[in-house]
Amino acid sequence: MKSKIIVVLALLGSTALAVANPVQQIHMEWLNIIALAAHQTNYSGTFVHQYGNRLETSNISHIFDQGGERTKLVNQDGSKCEVTSNNSAEWCYPGDKVGQAEQAHDRKAFPVLLPEQLSTLGENYQIHTGETARIAGFDTQVLELRPRDSLRYAHKMWVHIDSGLLLKAAVLSDRQEVVEQYTFIQLKVNSSTKPTKTPLSGISKTTAQPKLPLAQKIVAVADESAWKVDGIPAGFKKIAEIHRFMRGKKNVATQMVFSDGLVGISIFIETRSSNPDSALGLSSQGAIHIYSKLNSDYLVTVVGEVPPSTVLQVANSVRNRGLLSN
Amino acid sequence: MKQNISALMDGELFDEDSEVVLNKLKRNPEAHAEWQVYHLISDALRQPDHVRPDISTSMRERLRDEPIVFAPAVQQKKARWYAVSAAASVMAITLMAWLSLQADSKIQFQVATTQNTMHPASFSAADNLDDYLSAHREFSPSKDVLRMTSHVRTVTRQQTNRIDK
Numbered sequence: 021m022k023s024k025i026i027v028v029l030a031l032l033g034s035t036a037l038a039v040a041n042p043v044q045q046i047h048m049e050w051l052n053i054i055a056l057a058a059h060q061t062n063y064s065g066t067f068v069h070q071y072g073n074r075l076e077t078s079n080i081s082h083i084f085d086q087g088g089e090r091t092k093l094v095n096q097d098g099s100k101c102e103v104t105s106n107n108s109a110e111w112c113y114p115g116d117k118v119g120q121a122e123q124a125h126d127r128k129a130f131p132v133l134l135p136e137q138l139s140t141l142g143e144n145y146q147i148h149t150g151e152t153a154r155i156a157g158f159d160t161q162v163l164e165l166r167p168r169d170s171l172r173y174a175h176k177m178w179v180h181i182d183s184g185l186l187l188k189a190a191v192l193s194d195r196q197e198v199v200e201q202y203t204f205i206q207l208k209v210n211s212s213t214k215p216t217k218t219p220l221s222g223i224s225k226t227t228a229q230p231k232l233p234l235a236q237k238i239v240a241v242a243d244e245s246a247w248k249v250d251g252i253p254a255g256f257k258k259i260a261e262i263h264r265f266m267r268g269k270k271n272v273a274t275q276m277v278f279s280d281g282l283v284g285i286s287i288f289i290e291t292r293s294s295n296p297d298s299a300l301g302l303s304s305q306g307a308i309h310i311y312s313k314l315n316s317d318y319l320v321t322v323v324g325e326v327p328p329s330t331v332l333q334v335a336n337s338v339r340n341r342g343l344l345s346n
Numbered sequence: 347m348k349q350n351i352s353a354l355m356d357g358e359l360f361d362e363d364s365e366v367v368l369n370k371l372k373r374n375p376e377a378h379a380e381w382q383v384y385h386l387i388s389d390a391l392r393q394p395d396h397v398r399p400d401i402s403t404s405m406r407e408r409l410r411d412e413p414i415v416f417a418p419a420v421q422q423k424k425a426r427w428y429a430v431s432a433a434a435s436v437m438a439i440t441l442m443a444w445l446s447l448q449a450d451s452k453i454q455f456q457v458a459t460t461q462n463t464m465h466p467a468s469f470s471a472a473d474n475l476d477d478y479l480s481a482h483r484e485f486s487p488s489k490d491v492l493r494m495t496s497h498v499r500t501v502t503r504q505q506t507n508r509i510d511k
Contacts (some may be wrong), residue, residue: 051491058493069498080497091497103500133490141491149370175492212423267477275483284486288478302386303475306467306499310475324481325492328387 031128032274047147048138050163050179057184065156065207066096071200072305085301133281141281144255145175146167153178155187156204165282170194171253171330172280174306183209191307193327199204200306212218247276247289251337256280266290285324302328311335347374351381354390367437 064081071258078223083089093103118148135140150162174196178188190201256278263272266288273290298319299324303310311331312321315338323333352369353359359367371378483489489496 055490055493067498078498082497085405093497105500137487137490186492188496190494202495259487265483266481274438275485277482279487282486282491283488284482286478286482286485288481299475303477308479308499310478315503321478323478323497325486325488332383 033229036073037159044142044147046162047149050149050161051141051147052133054163054177054185054186054267057180058186059089061185062181062210063183063185065204066209067202067204069200069202070198072304075216077205105219127278137279137281139277139281141165142258144172144280152181155180156207158182158187158207160187160189168255169253170324170327171284171333173199175282177202180207180209185209201242223330246341247274247287248341249276249287249334250339251279251333251335252278252285253326253333256285259284283325285322285331287334287338288319288321288323289338290319290321291313292319301330304328316340347377348380351384352378355381355384 030094038266062083065329066077066079069076069078078092078096078160079096081092083091088106091103095101095243098124098145115223131182145167147167148164148166150164153160153162154311155178159181163176163177163179165175165177174192174194176192177186179185188203189319193199207216213242239278256320257280258276259279260277262275264275266273269290271293273288276287277310279286292314298312298321298340300312300314307325309331310321310323311328312319313335314320320335321337322331324331347370349383350359350363351371354364373383483496483500486496
């Protein structure tokens with residue numbers, strides 16, 4: 021019930037969108053509802069994740085209360101691995117209970133999409149609301165985001181009509197082939213917040229601090245970029261450029277992040293000497309592709325939820341401004 | 347041209363057309379780069395854990411690993427045609443490899459040497475790449491609309507790492 025009210029508030033609250041077309045505006049509101057629901061709904065369930073030739077089942081529990089947001093993920097296949105997140109921090113507990121820490125860097129406190137992000141999204145994707153469908157016993161609205169070029173993937177989403185949760189989502193190639201998808205096979209949406217009775221009760225709001233030092237420390241936000249990237253597809257805007265330490269490496273890496281409102285492309289640039297045994301080439305996990313290449317004295321790595329040709333195009337276009345002017 | 351390259355890769359062109367496209371590939375470095383990218387993508391779509399950036403490198407390695415046969419092959423009339431076409435293919439591939447070296451000899455050479463010395467074909471890069479994935483995820487807008495997908499990927503990623511280790 022609470023989530024329904026939030027949904028209505030979200031519909032009423034964000035009328036100042038920079039989208040002229042009323043139909044398109046309704047589509048955009050769906051995206052806001054999805055973003056909000058993923059943060060603020062209490063739920064637990066089981067989903068199946070499929071990519072390439074892999075198929076994996078996991079359990080998820082999610083709580084949102086005064087203490088913020090907590091999520092617990094436990095895989096059901098293979099050796100046990102538990103991932104818990106408390107607001108922006110994330111811990112992984114493999115079978116041997118060694119805590120591995122990952123400090124996420126939350127960009128904003130409120131999960132609703134900024135109007136700026138929504139308008140960027142609207143420029144890059146055509147949004148369609150399709151039929152309704154039944155997923156895991158719940159009624160869903162099908163939403164399709166079709167890219168305006170072949171440099172990004174299409175996304176199909178099945179949104180739970182009552183809560184706004186994404187019960188199923190698929191990433192599609194330009195040939196309409198499924199690159200990656202997940203679907204809930206069982207789900208319980210809780211209307212009230214009672215953390216003590218949920219599977220999350222084991223996670224206190226002050227989960228033990230990570231045992232390992234935070235390796236991925238952000239050193240500084242870059243003032244002016246020393247790099248030029250012409251191959252970024254139209255519609256992607258730079259949202260961050262930072263200097264940071266990568267795990268187990270001594271030298272600072274530069275990370276640039278570009279967004280098209282829905283997905284992102286990160287470019288990492290490190291000195292070659294600090295990465296003597298880096299993996300070069302293209303690697304994939306579902307819809308995420310990583311491409312590493314040597315660019316004179318630098319190692320360039322591009323990561324993004326975009327097709328392989330896009331990460332290749334981006335990596336091949338990275339140039340040092342200093343070298344260009346010489 | 348893109349369509350032609352794609353058709354050539356899929357073996358949908360007749361001999362004469364193939365020749366025209368191959369000739370264009372030889373003359374046009376951009377088209378040649380396109381050809382390489384198509385192969386890389388085609389490899390990636392088959393979903394191995396890792397794909398090399400440069401087919402000419404892996405082709406050279408494959409050739410190097412081929413056993414050298416000293417015994418003379420049995421000569422048959424039909425086999426000769428195959429031999430001629432195979433020789434033509436090898437020449438074409440060698441030419442491609444040579445062209446790619448000419449296009450950017452310095453970088454290509456660096457890629458080739460590093461790969462040859464450091465990584466066997468079946469190496470697993472998950473441990474190293476995981477760091478980039480986490481760093482990317484911190485800022486990626488996919489945490490907003492696709493937040494649920496992001497959660498789903500997190501547990502899969504941890505699981506994949508454990509398998510690879």
